[in-house]
Amino acid sequence: MHVLAVDVSKDTLQYFSPSISGRVDNTPEGVQKLFDLSKHIEGLILVCESTGVYSQYLMNFFNSNRIPAYYIPSDAFSNARKLLKRPKTDRQDARTIFDAAMVIPTRLIPFQTFDELIEQLRDLMRYRFAISHDTARLKVRLNALVAKYFPGLDFDFRATYTYFLRNYSIEEIVEMDYEEMVQIVSKISHSRIDPQQFVQKLKESSRGAMNLSPSPRNALKLTINLTIDNIQSHLKQIKIIDAEVDKIVKKIPQTLTSLPGIGSTTAAGIISEIGKIERFSSPAKLASYAGITWNSYESGKYKSEDNRMTKKGNKYLRYYIVHAARTVARFEPVFKSYYDKKYNESFNHNAGRAIVLSARKLVNVIYFMMINQKQYDPREIR
Helix, strand or coil: CCCEECCCCCCCCEECCCEEEEEEEEHHHHHHHHHHHCCCCCCCEEECCCHHHHHHHHHHHHHHCCEEEEECCCCHHHHHHHCCCCCCCCCCCHHHHHHHCCCCCCEEEEEEHHHHHHHHHHHHHHHHHHHHHHHHHHHHHHHHHHHHCCCCCCCCCCCHHHHHHHHCCHHHHHHHCCHHHHHHHHHHHCCCCCCHHHHHHHHHHHHHHHHHCCCCCHHHHHHHHHHHHHHHHHHHHHHHHHHHHHHHHCCCCCCCHCCCCCCCHHHHHHHHHHCCCHHHHCCCHHHHHHHCCCCCCCCCCCCCCCEEEEECHHHHHHHHHHHHHCCCHHHHHHHHHHHHHHHHHCCCCCCCCCCCCCCHHHHHHHHCCCCCCCCCCHHHCC
């Protein structure tokens, strides 16, 4: 194995191997020059530190020309530096990457093409979609169960509520020392809620529940606990998925996260379902694919406000774009103004109409950003 290590920055590629070293511009011409210099080396592999979009063209070019390309993970790189006794002030140049790759070759991650990354992202995001919706249904079910067990309790899925539901019966809460409960609530909630008010409310709900049904309801409590277990398990899975999704998104050239209100998870959902934006010749084609279009019913000056989205397209893409429209309308002034305008113009279904119209406007912006690989600029919104 002969390693060609490259330190990638926005403008330059600093490279090192035992036979060649130097610097070229991080441009298609510079990448071609580096390839021509190194292609004769037998058993060559390319190794870069994971640097996101700036290394994509380089690694894709070498990989497509049958020179295997690898990432060295940031944590593995840091550990190798310590093992090599390199001070933290050392510049992370190509020689350091080369030495790290030789010390920890088993930690190198093979480069994946755009299509491979999109396929992985789509699988993860569709599974996330499924368990997120399952979690929402379980929370509705949990609220119904709690309403039967604790009539009158304004329950929400927080650590304080779930702690008492899991660990104490109604009878035990009624008999429990007031001050002891206050201390427990203060500790669990980190004083984010009024502990005395919470304890008073919980005790009143417990006494009311006992008056309605004096006999123990162990089966109902068990069902509540099992439902909580299911919800918490789902939330742990979502957290694991989000961490993996964030890693993949960093390897894909994208600008959607420059739009206020769109984080890496939402961007991942949109990108994974769109794939290559070049498949769509216009924003209207993209909107149609997502099912964010309307059947038109007009007569003279009348236009129905009750027209529904066709919803005949990709349900996953539609979900993530509509979700993005909600958050963008909160954080981005141009979209907030547009949302407010559409809300005030409507006589029926104000919020729903304003959101779906904002989503259609967002499709135009997403298309423009992806097709041009441009950062978000509110001055270019029409």
